[in-house]
Amino acid sequence: MSRPTADWLIRLRQNTGLASAIALFLAFYLFYNIFHPKGFSTPVLVQNADEAIALAMVAMAQTIPVLMGGLDLSVGAVMTMVNCLASHLVIGSPLQIAFGIVTCIAAGAAFGFANGCIVVYGRIQPIITTLATGAIAIGIALFLRPKPGGKVDEDLSWALTNSLSDFAETYGLFDGGKAAWFQPIAWIPAALVLLVLVILLIWVPFRRTVIGRTIYAVGSAEGAAFMSGLPVDRAKIAAFTLSGVFAALGGLFLAIQTSSGNADLPQASAYTLNSIAAVVLGGTSLLGGSGSAVGSVFGALILRVISFNFRIFDIPPLMQSLVEGLILLAAVSLGGLRVLQVKNRLELFR
Amino acid sequence: MIDRDARPLLELSQTSKRYGGVRALEGVDFACSAGSIHAILGENGAGKSTLIKIVSGVVQPDSGSMRLDGQDVRFSNPAAANAAGVVCVFQELSLMPDLSVADNISIAGPPTRMGLIDARAQRRRAEELLASIGCEDVNPLLRVRDLPLSRRQMVEIAKALGKRPRLLILDEATSALTNADVTVIYEVLKRLREDGLSILYISHRMHEIEALADRASVFRNGRHIETFPMGARSHGEIVELMIGREISAQYPTRVTRPRPAPLLEVRKLSWENRLRDVDLSLGMGEIVGLGGLDGQGQKELLLALFGVLKGVSGDMLIDGKPALPSSPVDAKGPGRRIALIPEDRKTEGLMLPMSIAENLCSASLDALSSGPFIDPGKQDVAVAEAIRQLQIKIGSPADPVATLSGGNQQKVVIAKWLMTKPRIILLNDPTRGIDVGTKQEIYGLLRVLADAGAAILFYSTDYDELIGCCDRVAVMYDGAIRVELEGDAITEQALIASALNIDTASTPALEHAS
Numbered sequence: 001m002s003r004p005t006a007d008w009l010i011r012l013r014q015n016t017g018l019a020s021a022i023a024l025f026l027a028f029y030l031f032y033n034i035f036h037p038k039g040f041s042t043p044v045l046v047q048n049a050d051e052a053i054a055l056a057m058v059a060m061a062q063t064i065p066v067l068m069g070g071l072d073l074s075v076g077a078v079m080t081m082v083n084c085l086a087s088h089l090v091i092g093s094p095l096q097i098a099f100g101i102v103t104c105i106a107a108g109a110a111f112g113f114a115n116g117c118i119v120v121y122g123r124i125q126p127i128i129t130t131l132a133t134g135a136i137a138i139g140i141a142l143f144l145r146p147k148p149g150g151k152v153d154e155d156l157s158w159a160l161t162n163s164l165s166d167f168a169e170t171y172g173l174f175d176g177g178k179a180a181w182f183q184p185i186a187w188i189p190a191a192l193v194l195l196v197l198v199i200l201l202i203w204v205p206f207r208r209t210v211i212g213r214t215i216y217a218v219g220s221a222e223g224a225a226f227m228s229g230l231p232v233d234r235a236k237i238a239a240f241t242l243s244g245v246f247a248a249l250g251g252l253f254l255a256i257q258t259s260s261g262n263a264d265l266p267q268a269s270a271y272t273l274n275s276i277a278a279v280v281l282g283g284t285s286l287l288g289g290s291g292s293a294v295g296s297v298f299g300a301l302i303l304r305v306i307s308f309n310f311r312i313f314d315i316p317p318l319m320q321s322l323v324e325g326l327i328l329l330a331a332v333s334l335g336g337l338r339v340l341q342v343k344n345r346l347e348l349f350r
Numbered sequence: 351m352i353d354r355d356a357r358p359l360l361e362l363s364q365t366s367k368r369y370g371g372v373r374a375l376e377g378v379d380f381a382c383s384a385g386s387i388h389a390i391l392g393e394n395g396a397g398k399s400t401l402i403k404i405v406s407g408v409v410q411p412d413s414g415s416m417r418l419d420g421q422d423v424r425f426s427n428p429a430a431a432n433a434a435g436v437v438c439v440f441q442e443l444s445l446m447p448d449l450s451v452a453d454n455i456s457i458a459g460p461p462t463r464m465g466l467i468d469a470r471a472q473r474r475r476a477e478e479l480l481a482s483i484g485c486e487d488v489n490p491l492l493r494v495r496d497l498p499l500s501r502r503q504m505v506e507i508a509k510a511l512g513k514r515p516r517l518l519i520l521d522e523a524t525s526a527l528t529n530a531d532v533t534v535i536y537e538v539l540k541r542l543r544e545d546g547l548s549i550l551y552i553s554h555r556m557h558e559i560e561a562l563a564d565r566a567s568v569f570r571n572g573r574h575i576e577t578f579p580m581g582a583r584s585h586g587e588i589v590e591l592m593i594g595r596e597i598s599a600q601y602p603t604r605v606t607r608p609r610p611a612p613l614l615e616v617r618k619l620s621w622e623n624r625l626r627d628v629d630l631s632l633g634m635g636e637i638v639g640l641g642g643l644d645g646q647g648q649k650e651l652l653l654a655l656f657g658v659l660k661g662v663s664g665d666m667l668i669d670g671k672p673a674l675p676s677s678p679v680d681a682k683g684p685g686r687r688i689a690l691i692p693e694d695r696k697t698e699g700l701m702l703p704m705s706i707a708e709n710l711c712s713a714s715l716d717a718l719s720s721g722p723f724i725d726p727g728k729q730d731v732a733v734a735e736a737i738r739q740l741q742i743k744i745g746s747p748a749d750p751v752a753t754l755s756g757g758n759q760q761k762v763v764i765a766k767w768l769m770t771k772p773r774i775i776l777l778n779d780p781t782r783g784i785d786v787g788t789k790q791e792i793y794g795l796l797r798v799l800a801d802a803g804a805a806i807l808f809y810s811t812d813y814d815e816l817i818g819c820c821d822r823v824a825v826m827y828d829g830a831i832r833v834e835l836e837g838d839a840i841t842e843q844a845l846i847a848s849a850l851n852i853d854t855a856s857t858p859a860l861e862h863a864s
Contacts, residue, residue, distance in 0.1 A: 010491045208466040213453060220448035227408070227444040228457045228509075229429025289448030343622055343660045344653065345677075346698065 017283015017291060021298040024281075024331060028305040036312050042163055042187045049189035050161045050257050052304040054079065056195055057250030058271050059278035059300040060203065060293040061243045066279050068239050069219040069288030070126030074115060074134030075247045076271035080263060081137040082108050082251030087150025087261025090252070097153050104255075105248045111137060112244020116237030126240075134272070141263035148262040150255075157259045164188050191253070195297065198249060202242075203293045211238045219288025246293075274303055281331055302331065357420065359384045359548040360405065360436075360517055365414030367400050374400040376572040378414070382565070384516075387539060387549045389559040389580070391592055392569035396785075398552055401569070402519050405550070406438035407431035418517070432458060435516030439506055439523040445494045452476035452490035455509045479508040484534040499693075500528050500644045507535065518542065519550040522783045524558060528644035528811075529849075536562060556585060557814070568592055592786065601793055601818030606837055610634050613805045614774050616655070619664035624650045626829040627664070632774065632805040637796055639820035639840075640809040642849045647829040648809045649693060652776045655807070656690040657681040668774070682713065682770055689713075689767035693778040699763035700751050707733045707747035709762055714769040736765040741791065757788030764792065768799070775799065777808045781815065793819050813845050827851045 012019065033039035058075050065072040082104050089100030111133070118129045159170040165186035168177030177186060206212045214235035217225035226232050250271075255261055275296075282299030284291025306327055310320050358381035367375040375397045382388040392398050403409045405416070407425030416423055418434055425431040428438070445454050452473045453460075461471035476490035485504045494502055507523060520539075524532050539549055539562060553559055559566065560580065567577040568591040575591055583591070610633030619628040625647050632638055640648045654662045657675030666674040668686055675681035681688040692698035700709050710733050711718055718728045733747050740761045744754065751762055760780060767775070777796075781789045796819060800806055810816050816823050823835045825848040833848040835841075 007489070007491055010489060014491075014493060205466055208469070210460065210462075210467065213449070213457070213460070213467065216449055216453075217446040217457060220446035224444040224446055225457075227428055227440065228446075229427065229432050230457060285448075289446070344650075345658050345660065346653065 014290075015283070018295040018298070021282045021295050021302065025298050025302045025305060028302060028309065032305055032309050032312065035309075042189075045187075046161070046163055046189040046191075048304070048308060049191040049195075051308075052301055053191045053195050054250045054254045054257070055271065055274055055278065055304060056297045056300040057198070057246050057253060058275045059282070059296040060198075061246035061250065062272075062275035062279050063282070063284055063291065063293040063296040064215060064239045064243045064246075065126055065130075066276075066284055066286060067219045067288055067291060068126075068215050068236060069222070070119070070239075071276070071286075072115070072130045072240065072243050073127060073272055074111075074130040074137055075243065075250075075275050076268035076273075077134035077137035077141070078108055078111050078244055078247035079251035079254065079271055080265075080268040081111070081141040081144070082248040083254045083258075084141040084144040084150070084251075084261035084263050086252050086255035087145060087152060090152045090156065090255060092153070097156060101252065104252050105245055108244040108246075108248020108251065109241050110244070112241040112247070113237060115244065116240030119240065120233045120236050134268075138263065138265055138268060141261075141268075145261040145263045148260060148264075150261040152255050152259045154259070157256050160190050160194065160253070160256050162190060164190055164193065166190070191257075194253070198246075199294060199297065202245070206242065207292070211235050215239050216289055219285075220290070274300070277328055278303055281328075303328075358382060359419055361417040362401075362405070363415055363417075365401075365404060365411045365416070367404060367409065367411050373572050375404070375411070378569075378572075378574045380567065380574055380577075382517075382548050382550060384548050385543055385546045386565055387543050387551055387563045389563035389566040390550055390552045390569065391559070391566055391588060392785075396569040396592070397572040398569055399521070400572070402438060402521055402550065402552065405431070405517070406436055406519060408438075429458065432513055435514070436519070437510045437513045437515035437517070438519040438521065439510045440521050445502055445506055445509070447495035448493060450491055450493055451480075451488055451497070451505050454494055454505060455479055455490070455512050457509070458513065475512065476508070479512050480505070482511065483508055483538055484531070498645055500531060503527055504531055507538075511538075515547065517548045517550065519552075521552045524553060529846075530643065532558070556588070560585075589786065601790075610636060613668065614655075614807075615665075615667040615670075617665040617667070619651070619654060619662060619666065621650060621654055621659050621662045624829050625654060625662075628826075628829075628831055630807075630824055630831060632807055634773075634803050634805055635800050636822065637800050637806045637808055637820050639816040639823035640807060640826060641813070641816050641823045641835075641845050642826040642832075644811060646826040646849075648826050649778060650829075651826070652690060652778050652807065652809060655681075655774075655776055656688060682772070687771065687773040689770055689772035689775050691763055691767060691775070691777040691780050693782075695756075695759055695763050699766075700759060702752040703750055705748045706737075706742075706744055706751045706754070706762060709751045710736050710747075710766050710769060713766050717770075732769055736769055739768070740765045740795065755785075757784045760784055760792075761788065764795070773804060775804050775806045777806065777810075779809055779811055781810065781812065789815075813842050816840065816845060817842060825849055 036044060038044050058079050061075040062072055085107055086100065086104045089103055090097055091100070115130055115133055118124055118133070119126050155170050159167040163186060165177040167190040168174045168182065174182045211231065211234065214225060214230045214232065217228070217230055218232055218235060222232065278299030279296045280286060280299065281302050282291065282295030282297070284295055306324055307320070315323060360382050362378060362380045365375060365378045378397070378401065380401065390398050390401065400409070404411050407428045407430050410426065418436070423434060425434065425436070446457070455476045456472045460467045461475060462468055473490050480486060480488050480490070483504055485501070485508065488497065488501055488505065494505060497505065503523065504527070510518060524535060527535065543549060551559065551563055563580050565577060565579055566588070568575040568588065570592060612631035613634045614632040616628055616630040620626055628651055640651065642648060650659065653659050655666060657677045657680050662674065665672060673686050675686055675688065680686070696702060701712065707729065711729050714732070715724060718725055718732055737744065737747065742758050742761045742765065744758065751759060754762065764780065781792060796806055796808065808820060817840050820840065823840050823845065824831045825833045825835065825845060827849065832851055835844055
């Protein structure tokens, strides 16, 4: 009999995907800052955060259907749709802005809910369902914004795309950002705080709900989940609904960041594909059942850091796609190294 | 105080269920009482599975009524049955492999705090439940995927007990357990009976039923044949009721004959820390059993011989020539002609959605092809021959193999490998969860194959099988072969003693040089 393994070791082993995503991100980002002329400074960090948040949100949106063993091809489109909606609604009096934000999130949730209902009650595979509904979302986006344009409240846009001190100054909080206790955290980008809040307030509690666990159970063994009397159908609908919420948050942030709406089809497709790449980089199994949205956030950050590095190393734009593909393949292969250690080849198929 | 036996806990009357044209259950009246362990007996396809599926809410009957504790009930899904106190441990495991043991045990009703799952309370609960069935060694944090099959089954039982059942149904729940676990489970079940639970117990192992049950009901062809107190019927009578015909001898007769020259020789085979210097030889026409407690390296030995494991050291000789295969392709190739009947027919033996014919041909496609194309003519001939040889009961060879009963599925797995004309046949617990009739056919077939010159290595968790079927039995302990028993020395006592690695002077065993 083997000795019992320590708890922390078990936990580490079960989260190697997440751990290696974090390590990879930190390595790439350190590299970037070292070679950046203004590395390790707040302006660089703020700019990086602003460019990464939308993808991080969309990657979280993709994670949940993937955990269930599905794929959501509409996340980029829903993000684009909400982006266009926000460019109409998130402006005016504080009350109007609040209403606009709530409406945008509700729109994403409703769209995801519809996806879930089609999957569950129409018995259509998620990948086909979302391929179709994604096209619908782009259609709505084009209807809302036939041409790029619109406007988002300037204060909000400024406050959320800069550091916390700018945020405090804009809204006159903490003595206009001058409070002594506030200084140690004043440099943190507001967008990063927003991302952490979304993780802490939505993802972390959700994972500990029965519905959240059911999503993992469905991805792991759907038949067993059903036989255990779990609310399988409800969990599927909830998964797509939550996916819609995260995609909407991505679209909302994109609108705030660009202060406009743009029904950009290539951009929507790029976000969808990048979200799948981020999910895989973050250690979530495409077969479902294991992984986490936090991993996907780091997966998204890795993808973004790669393109940041292109900028400082002046990689010609024509080469970028090629290099990005190679780095992505190499990174995913790292996760596949495990396969070489497997001595019982039957385990490869499990 | 109410006499528990006076009123049954569960009563079914005139219950029928059809699947398409097949009558699965026909006008069944059935009752079981609180404080009782009630065995359900019958061949595969007799209606046992349908009965428990109806009771546990997996399927709905076409007609008939069900009363629980005098109240009319109808369960539309397993959750409704669980809520009423009816809990089933299914033969097909209901665990989520990617979730932790603790998550799985509390999957349906996890302890919560402020609406969120309380991981610490859940873990304590898992530890308590596991301890109650003697599984303190399982860390609740581990993923079920990383546990061996026997531990998974114990987790499954812990999960069922966690639902605080009034009626507990065990469907072949012990078939994957080690003997030590089975003993613990017996104690637990008897304790639960004392507590007034009603337990429905489905098993193909007669000695388990005799040891445990106080009542038994026999089903045949979807009908309830008879219910009787345990002991009222002899073993022979029960088997007769089950199959409706008389069985003379369960096992083919063993003829003692001189040990043949070895066809397969294994010398100092080692792998990781699971196999330690295994020495074994296998002659033409011999059936050699692998015994011992579950998880002592038997499965790994079979996998190593079939080229599944990487990093195996030691020698394997066929006809005196080195022949350690590097992959299953290599193992079944012309030089070796080895076949492995795997442990889990649903994942390793069959492609469930594919047709019976496609499954049968899947190991011998080279022989059935002309150039790059599979020859439909050759395929049809080969399929018909295989179905005839094993008497597989099917509608059409084009039906998905998933539509067959467990016993017939296993026959398809065996037939598929016989089509490769193997010289060496490795079997990994081939009769697990299979009905008596099919088991006997498999025993008979093994002897016929051996007589035709095949060398057979046969791992079984069922001691009766090893005693009845094998010319020799190699008992494994901790990755090594401890003892080889031969002929009349193969007794239950000797098997158990060597499996537990106890040196009893009275064991008439041939000590293995190691």
